[in-house]
Structures are given as structure tokens and as C-alpha cells.
Amino acid sequence: MATVIEALQQKLTQQLDCIYQGIDIDMQTSELAAQLIEIMRITEYCQVVEPFANHWSEKDIIMITYGDSILKSNEAPLTTLAKFIDSYFNCINGVHILPFFPYSSDDGFAVIDYSSVNEGLGSWADISAIASKRRLMADLVINHCSSRSLWFENFIKGEGVGHDYFFCAQPDDDLSQVVRPRTSPLLRPTETANGLKHVWCTFSHDQVDFDFSNPKVLQEFVTIIRQYLDAGVNIFRLDAVAFLWKIVGSKSINLAQTHEVVRLLRTLIEHAQHDAVIITETNIPNTQNLTYFGNANEAHAIYNFSLPPLLINTLITGSCLYLKRWLMSMPPAQDGTTYFNFIASHDGVGLRPAEGLLEEEEIKTLVDTMEMFGGKISCRTTETGEQKPYEMNIALFDALQGTTKGKDTWGLQRFLCAHSIMLALEGIPGIYIHSLLGTRNDYEKLANTSHNRSINRHRWDFDQITAELSNHASEHAQVLTEMTKLINLRTQQVAFSPNATQFTLHLGLQLFGFWRQSRNRKQSIFCISNISDQVMDLPISELNLIITETWTDLISGQEITDLTETIALQPYQTVWISNC
Known part of the structure; x- marks a missing residue:
């Protein structure tokens, strides 16, 4: 000693x-x-x-919440939160x-x-x-x-x-x-x-x-x-x-x-x-953010701040060009480090981490679309005194209610598609409580505080949200049911271990895909999402699946028996094609 x-x-x-x-x-x-x-x-x-x-595995999922996100009369909010987590979020560790x-x-x-x-x-x-x-x-x-x-x-x-x-x-x-x-x-x-x-x-x-x-x-x-x-x-x-x-x-x-x-x-x-574990919160351009890994001697994990704006951009434009380009450039985290992936949090969607990754015109379109969906934009002063958008303040469920063309009927599917991508990526997923509950923009809190970030910091009444979750037809119940299914699937796959191998697939601009392989090389998962509002064909032959193994889409449970077939992916449908 x-x-x-x-x-x-x-x-x-x-x-x-x-x-x-x-x-x-x-x-x-x-x-x-x-x-x-x-x-x-x-x-x-x-x-x-x-x-x-x-010090992490595929079973690690972090739920992000305020201590008073769920309130019940005559009860300490942390007590209420603990009961709510035990009742509804058992999939979260x-x-x-x-x-x-x-x-x-x-x-x-x-x-x-x-x-x-x-x-x-x-x-x-x-x-x-x-x-x-x-x-x-x-x-x-x-x-x-x-x-x-x-x-x-x-x-x-x-x-x-x-x-x-x-x-x-x-x-x-x-x-x-x-x-x-x-x-x-x-x-x-x-x-x-x-x-x-x-x-x-x-x-x-x-x-x-x-x-x-x-x-x-x-x-x-x-x-x-x-x-x-x-x-x-x-x-x-x-x-x-x-x-x-x-x-x-x-x-x-x-x-x-x-x-x-x-x-x-x-x-x-x-x-x-x-x-x-130490996680550094550094909402800065991507190349600067990566330096906080050091030589596996600084942060154990860094927030993957570029993911939220790039993924939202992908889903509202129907093109994965920038997301795919970024993913290909991201170095695999060496042992002792990993990424902390998230697409929504108590803060807004930062735009500085998209600098150098999205064109200025893309950022302008992104900002305009979020404003169209009821979001607010926070600005910063640049070194030249210019006012520049710094953060988009909007609930993720509202952010994905449509495309650059406007709102449509694919909001729930688009929202789930975003999470199916995030849950499968290299790293530890962090999921905001309001994403698990499908919470919308809180305009009342925004008006009361005059702070843009308040729009995405709703406080639920315990009785109200439990009633919503008991009604299987409610939007909130549907979101939690589908999110729980995805999380439970993720935590059972060793190929989704945070440091498991990842390679980007090239399937065009409307199909975003990557391949994960477990560290013992026994499990492979091809994660492919249709990020457009049109039906897209996925030729299975392009994946070069090993013909001697049995392949199944984990999400639908559908076995793939013909490796020469073409799967018609519905708008915003994701498949996790696994060999075990």
C-alpha cells in the first residue's frame, strides 16, 4: 500500500x-x-x-432528469422521481x-x-x-x-x-x-x-x-x-x-x-x-471536444455534441450526407474511453458542435425549420461582434414533427428512428426523461421564465402523466412503449457494447447505416434506417451477409431467409439485422 x-x-x-x-x-x-x-x-x-x-457495457443507459421533473402533492420530488423510475423505467440502469x-x-x-x-x-x-x-x-x-x-x-x-x-x-x-x-x-x-x-x-x-x-x-x-x-x-x-x-x-x-x-x-x-467515471461537458466544435479524451487519461467519456444537430438535420432533410461524413471521421474511442451519445437534454441543441460539419446554408435551414416547429433560437456574439445562432431550444418530439417542407404524419416514426440510430451507435446512450415520455414544447413555462431553455424543461404532475401512460392510445404511452422495446433490445446485444467495432455503410443518402461487431466477433448487427419520408428499397445482397448464418431483424423479429431479396423499408423504419 x-x-x-x-x-x-x-x-x-x-x-x-x-x-x-x-x-x-x-x-x-x-x-x-x-x-x-x-x-x-x-x-x-x-x-x-x-x-x-x-467500466461500462451494452447494458448501460443513462436517463437524464431534473429532480423535480415529476411532482406529486405532499411528497418530496426526489421520492416521487424514485417511485416513477421504479414503475416505468426499469429498462434504465x-x-x-x-x-x-x-x-x-x-x-x-x-x-x-x-x-x-x-x-x-x-x-x-x-x-x-x-x-x-x-x-x-x-x-x-x-x-x-x-x-x-x-x-x-x-x-x-x-x-x-x-x-x-x-x-x-x-x-x-x-x-x-x-x-x-x-x-x-x-x-x-x-x-x-x-x-x-x-x-x-x-x-x-x-x-x-x-x-x-x-x-x-x-x-x-x-x-x-x-x-x-x-x-x-x-x-x-x-x-x-x-x-x-x-x-x-x-x-x-x-x-x-x-x-x-x-x-x-x-x-x-x-x-x-x-x-x-468522469464525463466532460464541453459544448464546443467537434475537433476540440475530442481532445478531452487525452491519451485515455482525461475524461472517461465525452458528450457527443455533434450528434444532435447532425441527426436532426438528417431527418428533416431526408439526406444523411453530413451525418455519414461525420461518422466516418470519428475515431474509435480507445479502451478506457467512450462516447456519451444523446440527442436531447435539459439544454437546447447546440450549433457550435456543427461548425465545420454543416454548411452555413444547412445550419440556416435547420434553424428556420426548428422555428417553424415552435422552437426558439439563442444567439451568441462572435469575435467580430456578429450575432450568431448558438443553440436551438425545442422539445425533440416537436423538432421531429416534420421535414423542411413542414409538419407531416410521420412524427412518431421519425422520433423513434432518431433513437434507434442513437441507441445503436458506439458509446453510452443518454436519454432525456422527456424523450421517454414524448413531452412537447412547454410554452407556459417559457412565458413564465422568459428563458428559451425552459421550453424543454417541463414538470409533469405525477397523476397526470401516470393517467397518460395508462391510456394506451395516448401519444405518451406509445412513445414509452416503443422506447422501452428499443432499449431492452439494445441492452441484450453484445455488439452494442460501447467499445464494440463500428464501420459506416454506404447505401446512398436516404439509407443511413453502420455495422457493429462484438469484441469476441461472434455477433454482427447491421443497423440501417430509412431517414426519408418515402419507401426505400434495401438490397440485402449489398450487405454481404455470411450465408451460413441465420440473420434476423431484431426490431421486427423477421427472419431473413433469402439473402438476395430486397426489403422495402417504410419511411423512418430501422432494421437491426443480427446473426444471433
Whole structure:
């Protein structure tokens, strides 16, 4: 054990040397490394770290939800959520509960107190109860906290814990290169006991950014990580981590120190709990996003942010040109890493990850179509001062209610087609609770908050949604039934393991397909979707299926007896043709 700890301390010291190079901190990095080991209680929990280990399988599906997405009178929302999951989502083995802490804005992402559960949601006991049955994913809101936090109050007072936690700059500093997804002023003037300070705010003036050049901030977050592990958190979502390190005069995004902090957190977490996972939330262009894998020593998983806009574009245009081109360019994730695939979440559909992948005209058509289906568009200010669409805010079920030609009758089929593609792709699927329930745009909440993202953050009344799900003719019941069927099929196929082999098929622009093969090479699945509103013929002979094996479409259950036949795929129909 002593040798393991010594090696760990040496590794952490090297990482801290990289992070704080050129910065005068009040202790030796070796001393800081020892303190981090103590905070994480690694001497008590130290586990053998197997390099390049995959702590996931085809059975892993993560459901994304707010703690209060389902509400019942006189019951803590987390208690209601747990009951609802047990009743309706038994096909799901993981849950991402979005920030469940006291907060002041941004639906939880302006955290007031990281160590407490929002009393309006429940308690740590409720969190641990959910974690006892499923893998629990929680947010580490690491870039910023609420301006109403005790830490920021102490910053204003100039004393106490947090008084030196926040990053400040000067209005006359060169901040022209800073990349951020908001149009509000970057600096927040704040009167403090030490005079007027200008606090860096990447997102809003209620979300004040931390200064990680102060090691106390790092120590604070390592303390938070240990508490979350103790509560049963198994997956850490590093929110907005790309903006973590700031340097005046730079873009202050994706800096080398940020990557080193991610590497250090992975080192600490995997030594404390070997199967815990880090997922980086970096809503940035695809090539930048991929760098957060490092050499299988940074994020275990990265959000596949380019998938949502490309897949929606494919289904509304009836052409898979851009989706196929992107898929062919994506490197297979090496062992120890994987993709986190999603097509809907609590946020909107980001457009920056489509930059360089979709033509400007394609993006304009996509934006116009989403507006036609009732969506809202959020913009950012570019380096030249131009207003540019940054995010499309719309419920996925509404986003897929038609094509560029307008709404049609294929909405449900198109919606299910999107998920049949996502569920089969290399990586771990993340499914938003409102996609499982077929929730529509919430215009009432949008009007009440005036925040575009509210359109896709509906809160269901427990009795209302259970009544809808009991009515087999309701749209919501149909969505859940079909989604459950797809999920159950996926979790039974070893060829859908997140790191199983994947190759893109070339079947024209209206048929999107790829081939998955299990790592033991025993199972092959050809995943082919008609992404158009017309019947399309699929010549089985083009798949070169092995004639000595029996092939079956897993979704329909139909056996393919003639390998020379042609299958007529209905609009938005998907087949998963498997040999076992």
C-alpha cells in the first residue's frame, strides 16, 4: 500500500507542477498532493487502477432528469422521481439527476451550496436511495457558483472561506479573444471591502467564475468529490469544464491547465473508486471536444455534441450526407474511453458542435425549420461582434414533427428512428426523461421564465402523466412503449457494447447505416434506417451477409431467409439485422 501511495503522490505532484507552473502558491506541490490524497481518503479506499479499463457495457443507459421533473402533492420530488423510475423505467440502469443543490438561477447551475441537497427536492438520503439501485450521475458545477453563495458573500466582505476563490480582471484588459456562449458583459463590477472588483462571469452575472490558480479552490472541489462518492455518485459530469482556467489575453477556453486539472481529477477519483467515471461537458466544435479524451487519461467519456444537430438535420432533410461524413471521421474511442451519445437534454441543441460539419446554408435551414416547429433560437456574439445562432431550444418530439417542407404524419416514426440510430451507435446512450415520455414544447413555462431553455424543461404532475401512460392510445404511452422495446433490445446485444467495432455503410443518402461487431466477433448487427419520408428499397445482397448464418431483424423479429431479396423499408423504419 505504501508503495502505491508513494507512486500516486509522485504522479499528482507532477500534475500539480504542470498546473501551477509559474504561479507562486503558498506550499510545495508535493505537500498539496499529500493533502489531496488525505481529502479523498485514498489511504482508506485505495483501489488498484487497471489502465484502459472499460467500466461500462451494452447494458448501460443513462436517463437524464431534473429532480423535480415529476411532482406529486405532499411528497418530496426526489421520492416521487424514485417511485416513477421504479414503475416505468426499469429498462434504465443509470440516472443523471441534474443539479440537486440549493441554487439561485439557471435551473440549478448557479449553485449556492455544493454540500447540501435542495430542501425543495429532498435529502441526501433520497439521493443515496436512488444510487443504491442504479448508477448515479451528478453534476460537478466546477467553473462557477452562485453570486448568492457564502463563498461570494465572503469575497465581498474580503474575509472567510471563499474570499479568494474568484477570478477577476480589469475592464481595460485585452479580453477580445475570450470565447464564451453568452452576449452579456463578461465582467461583473462588484463593490467589496477591498474596493471595486470586476469578477469574470462566463455565463451570467449570477454565475461567478472560480480562480483555479488558487489551490484552495482545487482542494475545495476535491472535498466535494469525496462527499459525492460517499453519497453514491458513480459518474461525475464536469459542467462547462472547458472554461475552467482563465488567462487574460487568451481565448480562456481549452487551456493546457484545464486539461491537466481533468487528468488530476481522474487520477484521484479512480484511485478512490476504480469504476467511477468522469464525463466532460464541453459544448464546443467537434475537433476540440475530442481532445478531452487525452491519451485515455482525461475524461472517461465525452458528450457527443455533434450528434444532435447532425441527426436532426438528417431527418428533416431526408439526406444523411453530413451525418455519414461525420461518422466516418470519428475515431474509435480507445479502451478506457467512450462516447456519451444523446440527442436531447435539459439544454437546447447546440450549433457550435456543427461548425465545420454543416454548411452555413444547412445550419440556416435547420434553424428556420426548428422555428417553424415552435422552437426558439439563442444567439451568441462572435469575435467580430456578429450575432450568431448558438443553440436551438425545442422539445425533440416537436423538432421531429416534420421535414423542411413542414409538419407531416410521420412524427412518431421519425422520433423513434432518431433513437434507434442513437441507441445503436458506439458509446453510452443518454436519454432525456422527456424523450421517454414524448413531452412537447412547454410554452407556459417559457412565458413564465422568459428563458428559451425552459421550453424543454417541463414538470409533469405525477397523476397526470401516470393517467397518460395508462391510456394506451395516448401519444405518451406509445412513445414509452416503443422506447422501452428499443432499449431492452439494445441492452441484450453484445455488439452494442460501447467499445464494440463500428464501420459506416454506404447505401446512398436516404439509407443511413453502420455495422457493429462484438469484441469476441461472434455477433454482427447491421443497423440501417430509412431517414426519408418515402419507401426505400434495401438490397440485402449489398450487405454481404455470411450465408451460413441465420440473420434476423431484431426490431421486427423477421427472419431473413433469402439473402438476395430486397426489403422495402417504410419511411423512418430501422432494421437491426443480427446473426444471433
